[in-house]
Amino acid sequence: MIQHRESLPIILLAGPTAVGKTFLSMELARRLGTEIVNADSMQIYRYMNIGTAKPTREERALVPHHLLDVVDPDEAFDAARYLELAAPVVDGLHARGKIPLVVGGTGLYLKILTRGICPATPGNPDIREALKREEKERGLAEMHAELLRVDPVLGRKIHPHDRQRVLRALEVYRITGIPLSSRQEQHGFQETIYPSIKVFLYRERDEIYKRINERVLMMMEEGFLDEVRHLMEMGFGPELRPMQSLGYKQLVRHLLGEGTLEEAVEQIQRETRRYAKRQMTWFRGDPEFRWFHVHDVEEIMEWIQNVVAGIS
Known part of the structure; x- marks a missing residue:
């Protein structure tokens, strides 16, 4: 602290x-x-x-x-x-x-x-690469739509074109199973x-x-x-x-x-x-x-x- x-x-x-x-x-x-x-x-x-x-x-x-x-x-x-x-x-x-x-x-x-x-969640190279491949196949709009489903609070805050933050939020969710917005709320x-x-x-x-x-x-x-x-x-x-x-x-x-x-x-x-x-x-x-x-x-x-x- x-x-x-x-x-x-x-x-x-x-x-x-x-x-x-x-x-x-x-x-x-x-x-x-x-x-x-x-x-x-x-x-x-x-x-x-x-x-x-x-x-x-x-x-x-x-x-x-x-x-x-x-x-x-x-x-x-x-x-x-x-x-x-x-x-x-x-x-x-x-x-x-x-x-x-x-x-x-x-x-x-x-x-x-x-x-x-x-506190940051350590990155996972395998998950990050998988997300990049998915984004190429599905498009950023669909990745943002997924974020809205798994973390609606953060999904509404992140601009649909903000590729870096969309993929990072999805990466955190897939690593931890917890929405990034919940972690941020706990920190406050x-x-x-x-x-x-x-x-x-x-x-x-x-x-x-x-x-x-x-x-x-x-x-x-x-x-x-x-x-x-x-x-x-x-x-x-x-x-x-x-x-x-x-x-x-x-x-x-x-x-x-x-x-x-x-x-x-x-x-x-x-x-x-x-x-x-x-x-x-x-x-x-x-x-x-x-x-x-x-x-x-x-x-x-x-x-x-x-x-x-x-x-x-």
Whole structure:
């Protein structure tokens, strides 16, 4: 059991993709005299910069960032590994009297950093390979339908296109005979690792969608297609989980001759809008997050300072 850290809190800064987290995080870090800890599940990968909207070298020179460029795209990485790496960073910042600013849109990473993690079920290579064969024969939609039958609680939470999580949930069920959701419920995320201040940034939906469309076009101008081509030339194949992520997946398909570039860009825009909607749904489920409009910098700072004063 991870024990509660009694010293300083951590600040969690979340929000949907394209809301403006990077700009605001830089401003808050500057005012608080602290450093940023990444909580974006794609920015941990090396060589994946444009498509993940990773902070630039100039931004990193202004404010130190942690947990960027941690592993190559063909290396395994999960929530347990994130907690293993993030906790020492947070403790190190606390030891220097700084309040860590944890920034990202990956809700699970933020959750386990403050509430711990359900002990993982060891994988079974034979079952995993059998599931992969079944998915090729039956299709992902049927695998998700099976998950809904054996674990309806988790099946409703996992997106039907999230291949990794669908197959992992089925693997756990076949190994243990117990739905993964039941194991998670028993754990309950009831540990308290760090006292936390949770900020969620929002914009109006139409504005978010407009920014997403524009950002995808900007990424293309910055060389997103060349980035994906370079990754493939380095030997990172389309079967890898990061290469199946939003944006990369669509451009990989285009480079393999499946559809035009225009179609790929439109798909990225559409799927990113859907992803932003899912992010907002996720964070609405955590009442500890206080929602602020991204422009309310002074109000956010005042609230953070008041909460810190109350904790200390």
